[in-house]
Amino acid sequence: MKHYSQISGEISEFSDLPFWKKADGVDLVYVGYGVLIVALVVVSYIFGSFNLLPRDPQDIDLQLMMAPPGTPGRLLGTDFMGRDMLSRLIVGIQAYFLPGLLAIFIALFFGTSLGVLAGYQGEKFNTGITYFTNLIDSFPRLVLILLVIAAFKPDIYYIMLVVGLTNVPVVASLIKGKIQFLKQKNFIEADIALGVPTRTIILKHILWHNCRSLLIIQATLGMAEAILMETSLSYLGFGVQEPTPSWGNMVQSGANYFMQGKFWPSTAPALAILFTILGFHLLGDGLNNILEGKRST
Amino acid sequence: MPKTILEIIDLKKHFAHRRGLFSFFKEQQQSIPAVDGASFYLKENETVGLVGESGCGKTTIGRTILRLEKPTSGKIIFDGKDITNIPANELRQLRGQMQMIFQDLDAALNPKMHIRDILSEAITVHHKISDAEVDKRIGDLLEQVSLKKSKLSSFPHELSGGEKRRVSVARVLSVGAKFIVADEPTSALDVSIQAQVVNLLRNLQRQLGLSYLFISHDLRVVELISHKVAVMYLGKIVEIGLSDRIANKASHPYTHILWSSLVEKQSKEIAQKAKGVQAGQWGVFDFERPTAGCRFAPRCPVYESTGKPTICTDPATEPQLKDIGGTHQVACHFPL
Amino acid sequence: MTTAPMLKIEDLRTYFYSRSKQAFVRSVDGVSLEIAKGETLGVVGESGSGKSITALSVLGLISTGPGVIGGKIGFKSDQTQKNLLQDLGDFVKLTTKNGKIMEVSKDVLGWERNAERIMSKVRGKEIAMTFQNPKSSLNPFTSVGKQITEAIRLHTSIKTEQEAKERALTWLGRVKIDSPRLRFDNYPYGLSGGMCQRVMIAMALASEPSLLIADEPTTGLDATIQSKIVDLLVELKSELGITTMLISHDISIISRLSDSVAVMYGGTVFESGPAKHILSTGFKSKHPYTSALLASIPSAQNIREKGYLQAIEGDVLDTINIPEGCRFYSRCNRVTGKTREKCARQEPDLHEIISGHKVRCWLYFD
Numbered sequence: 001m002k003h004y005s006q007i008s009g010e011i012s013e014f015s016d017l018p019f020w021k022k023a024d025g026v027d028l029v030y031v032g033y034g035v036l037i038v039a040l041v042v043v044s045y046i047f048g049s050f051n052l053l054p055r056d057p058q059d060i061d062l063q064l065m066m067a068p069p070g071t072p073g074r075l076l077g078t079d080f081m082g083r084d085m086l087s088r089l090i091v092g093i094q095a096y097f098l099p100g101l102l103a104i105f106i107a108l109f110f111g112t113s114l115g116v117l118a119g120y121q122g123e124k125f126n127t128g129i130t131y132f133t134n135l136i137d138s139f140p141r142l143v144l145i146l147l148v149i150a151a152f153k154p155d156i157y158y159i160m161l162v163v164g165l166t167n168v169p170v171v172a173s174l175i176k177g178k179i180q181f182l183k184q185k186n187f188i189e190a191d192i193a194l195g196v197p198t199r200t201i202i203l204k205h206i207l208w209h210n211c212r213s214l215l216i217i218q219a220t221l222g223m224a225e226a227i228l229m230e231t232s233l234s235y236l237g238f239g240v241q242e243p244t245p246s247w248g249n250m251v252q253s254g255a256n257y258f259m260q261g262k263f264w265p266s267t268a269p270a271l272a273i274l275f276t277i278l279g280f281h282l283l284g285d286g287l288n289n290i291l292e293g294k295r296s297t
Numbered sequence: 298m299p300k301t302i303l304e305i306i307d308l309k310k311h312f313a314h315r316r317g318l319f320s321f322f323k324e325q326q327q328s329i330p331a332v333d334g335a336s337f338y339l340k341e342n343e344t345v346g347l348v349g350e351s352g353c354g355k356t357t358i359g360r361t362i363l364r365l366e367k368p369t370s371g372k373i374i375f376d377g378k379d380i381t382n383i384p385a386n387e388l389r390q391l392r393g394q395m396q397m398i399f400q401d402l403d404a405a406l407n408p409k410m411h412i413r414d415i416l417s418e419a420i421t422v423h424h425k426i427s428d429a430e431v432d433k434r435i436g437d438l439l440e441q442v443s444l445k446k447s448k449l450s451s452f453p454h455e456l457s458g459g460e461k462r463r464v465s466v467a468r469v470l471s472v473g474a475k476f477i478v479a480d481e482p483t484s485a486l487d488v489s490i491q492a493q494v495v496n497l498l499r500n501l502q503r504q505l506g507l508s509y510l511f512i513s514h515d516l517r518v519v520e521l522i523s524h525k526v527a528v529m530y531l532g533k534i535v536e537i538g539l540s541d542r543i544a545n546k547a548s549h550p551y552t553h554i555l556w557s558s559l560v561e562k563q564s565k566e567i568a569q570k571a572k573g574v575q576a577g578q579w580g581v582f583d584f585e586r587p588t589a590g591c592r593f594a595p596r597c598p599v600y601e602s603t604g605k606p607t608i609c610t611d612p613a614t615e616p617q618l619k620d621i622g623g624t625h626q627v628a629c630h631f632p633l
Numbered sequence: 634m635t636t637a638p639m640l641k642i643e644d645l646r647t648y649f650y651s652r653s654k655q656a657f658v659r660s661v662d663g664v665s666l667e668i669a670k671g672e673t674l675g676v677v678g679e680s681g682s683g684k685s686i687t688a689l690s691v692l693g694l695i696s697t698g699p700g701v702i703g704g705k706i707g708f709k710s711d712q713t714q715k716n717l718l719q720d721l722g723d724f725v726k727l728t729t730k731n732g733k734i735m736e737v738s739k740d741v742l743g744w745e746r747n748a749e750r751i752m753s754k755v756r757g758k759e760i761a762m763t764f765q766n767p768k769s770s771l772n773p774f775t776s777v778g779k780q781i782t783e784a785i786r787l788h789t790s791i792k793t794e795q796e797a798k799e800r801a802l803t804w805l806g807r808v809k810i811d812s813p814r815l816r817f818d819n820y821p822y823g824l825s826g827g828m829c830q831r832v833m834i835a836m837a838l839a840s841e842p843s844l845l846i847a848d849e850p851t852t853g854l855d856a857t858i859q860s861k862i863v864d865l866l867v868e869l870k871s872e873l874g875i876t877t878m879l880i881s882h883d884i885s886i887i888s889r890l891s892d893s894v895a896v897m898y899g900g901t902v903f904e905s906g907p908a909k910h911i912l913s914t915g916f917k918s919k920h921p922y923t924s925a926l927l928a929s930i931p932s933a934q935n936i937r938e939k940g941y942l943q944a945i946e947g948d949v950l951d952t953i954n955i956p957e958g959c960r961f962y963s964r965c966n967r968v969t970g971k972t973r974e975k976c977a978r979q980e981p982d983l984h985e986i987i988s989g990h991k992v993r994c995w996l997y998f999d
Binding site: 193194195196 | 390392393397401407410418419468
């Protein structure tokens with residue numbers, strides 16, 4: 001049974017209700033959760049950089065090994081060496097935050113530039129750039145990263161550089177697609193006919209007005225991917241090395257104790273990874289739906 | 298004596314016909330001659346209508362004149378200046394004087410911008426003006442196109458078709474254009490709104506001394522608004538003359554067919570009389586069919602009735618525009 | 634009309650819902666039409682008038698929003714008479730406030746099942762429809778010939794592929810497609826707009842329906858092709874004598890083909906009657922909208938007589954904000970001091986002023 005009802009009174013001239021009324025409730029929840037996670041990450045990062053931690057993350061306390069969360073003074077418990085879990089988790093963010101930003105920046109900057117060139121300039125550029133981006137796309141990313149690690153050193157920044165570069169084709173083709181779509185609608189042409197300078201057309205009309213949501217989503221997905229990449233590599237032993245905490249290597253080292261029934265040392269960082277990545281994904285998804293005005297019904 | 302604001306001489310625009318990766322290996326690089334040698338002139342405060350079926354090249358001519366496409370050959374002379382090959386920055390300066398109203402109602406309107414922003418951007422594109430001055434100009438523009446002030450804060454998708462059309466006219470006026478190419482300005486609109494737009498364009502022409510190149514497939518509107526009408530067929534102008542003569546005393550067989558298809562719609566009685574002229578298959582540009590001589594010959598009833606004379610199909614004697622009195626020119630060996 | 638009309642639409646209402654404005658789009662808001670057997674009814678209207686939606690409602694092709702929520706569609710074919718909206722009231726509950734429908738509750742699935750039971754025997758077989766945009770209305774993945782044979786095998790007694798093909802070819806020839814045998818295997822993308830339109834007409838008529846609904850058969854086609862399609866329809870009309878509902882915004886097409894005309898505006902019918910009365914300029918009794926519309930068309934007559942177009946002020950009615958009173962009041966130039974009060978407050982009924990000619994205007998009755 002479907003029910004429809006019309007609001008009484010004047011139907012507004014502006015069909016633009018404020019976005020929280022227009023958006024699906026689900027999307028608002030997604031975005032709310034995502035924003036919360038991002039805030040936590042940023043705040044933790046700042047605290048971590050200034051060393052404002054509850055306890056020293058390297059401080060070993062054999063008395064309090066594997067204490068559960070809620071132990072007085074140890075908000076999230078301790079790991080297998082009695083080190084404070086919360087502090088370690090906070091410091092773990094250092095491992096991926098800034099490098100993640102690097103990856104995002106590279107992907108967006110080069111991706112947008114190539115995308116704009118390919119979409120705006122026309123046939124020859126388009127073909128050339130497409131071949132180039134296809135080339136980059138066909139490299140298996142993990143192999144490339146391992147190569148870089150082997151050739152240089154397991155520096156997270158080098159790894160993120162590669163991650164960023166391998167994301168360039170995706171961004172480029174999205175931007176290119178958007179521009180081609182706008183071209184079809186005589187948009188860009190009308191601007192040229194009016195005499196609008198090229199710089200304004202690209203920056204204002206194309207990127208700011210039409211590609212905003214696209215770029216935001218790529219940024220959130222990029223961060224989620226950076227986290228996943230960093231934690232996976234650290235788990236495998238290729239990223240951040242002990243005793244510096246990274247969520248990945250925390251899971252790794254706690255794994256031994258898993259079989260003994262002591263779940264917490266591995267589970268805590270694993271949950272952190274899960275909820276953070278989920279937060280970024282949902283943020284991107286929710287923002288996309290809200291900005292593009294999509295509804296599930 | 299009003300001066301000539303635009304003249305095109307033997308303008309050609311050929312599109313490369315892409316045939317895939319191996320086209321380099323084929324000898325013939327086939328091209329589609331969308332506009333194949335068109336010449337006419339337009340005086341100040343005058344409207345020249347351009348008609349023809351779809352695919353005849355009328356939109357392409359309009360775009361090429363405004364240099365939105367690069368001409369393959371020929372000359373475009375705007376306000377006494379040869380603009381065929383001028384560099385981009387010079388061209389951008391000139392853009393303020395020659396503008397286009399696009400066929401697509403949404404063309405010039407960025408869906409994410411308010412109408413106010415769209416108009417103020419257009420106003421400040423070529424001149425630096427203070428905010429107060431911009432507001433005043435917007436007010437003037439709205440009055441000129443009879444658009445309500447309340448529409449300023451709306452987005453394009455909230456406007457009706459007629460209102461969108463008016464905004465694009467306002468946009469074109471705000472840069473101070475003197476010459477406007479109007480590409481199917483009434484096509485996507487309701488009948489009662491079409492009349493509004495036609496009247497608007499005519500009033501503006503009187504008030505501001507504008508010149509129009511009015512491209513449309515709606516023959517009656519063109520007849521009403523134009524001083525002169527040019528008829529195009531497959532890239533060539535086949536007849537050009539005063540609108541009254543083109544509509545009622547056409548010389549080229551194609552023009553006659555176009556206007557008589559209208560007459561048929563008028564009433565059944567007149568339709569019986571006009572039955573004599575038959576239109577054959579639709580004219581599509583076909584690579585197989587050689588473009589030798591007169592392009593219209595395969596469909597031309599006069600060609601049929603005069604026993605298919607070779608003068609019509611011989612490429613050496615392809616009919617050129619010839620003066621036949623007054624400002625009337627026709628490209629035909631057997632004008633009616 | 635002495636005999637019962639073949640199609641009788643009474644007070645049809647089809648609404649949609651706009652989420653962003655939280656209001657109903659009242660596309661068809663109380664439409665009543667009649668078509669007699671063998672007659673061609675031309676439905677004229679601008680965008681938003683609801684003419685296409687009316688046709689889609691008749692065939693039960695509305696799938697979004699609340700859809701059809703009220704009215705009766707009487708269809709008489711051969712001996713049987715049925716209501717295509719039978720039992721609609723069981724599935725729809727309306728709440729009105731001040732005479733305006735403000736809430737709709739509809740059992741969408743239930744109504745759909747019910748409608749399918751009624752319509753599946755009617756669609757294509759007894760009532761056929763051709764659509765606007767011929768190229769995109771045909772199936773792009775099947776050859777046009779196969780589409781016609783499919784229709785024939787579904788809706789007529791012809792069941793074998795061979796016989797159906799023969800029939801299809803006959804019909805392709807009848808709609809004046811050159812080389813039917815060759816064109817049979819063509820796909821829609823290989824045909825021009827005019828040819829696709831002819832294919833659709835063939836497909837509709839090959840199943841020998843009692844009623845043909847043609848929705849904008851000439852829109853989007855070149856001028857010369859338009860006149861050919863109209864010629865074809867005139868021929869088919871005199872050959873087959875088929876009952877037709879012709880929908881168009883192009884008055885010249887309507888005048889060539891219709892016996893009677895209905896003028897629609899803002900979701901309702903403003904005037905209906907014999908084509909001779911409504912479309913000729915001589916006749917006096919006409920709705921202000923109709924006369925204003927005819928005066929604003931760039932026809933040879935208007936150009937000769939006046940040299941400019943008499944435009945109608947204002948914009949076409951947007952069917953979300955329907956005013957109190959007459960829908961045309963804000964744009965009408967024939968409101969008199971006597972009727973002003975009424976025109977602004979109360980919507981007139983569709984009233985028969987002369988036999989067969991109905992007008993919805995306070996100027997002609999009180």
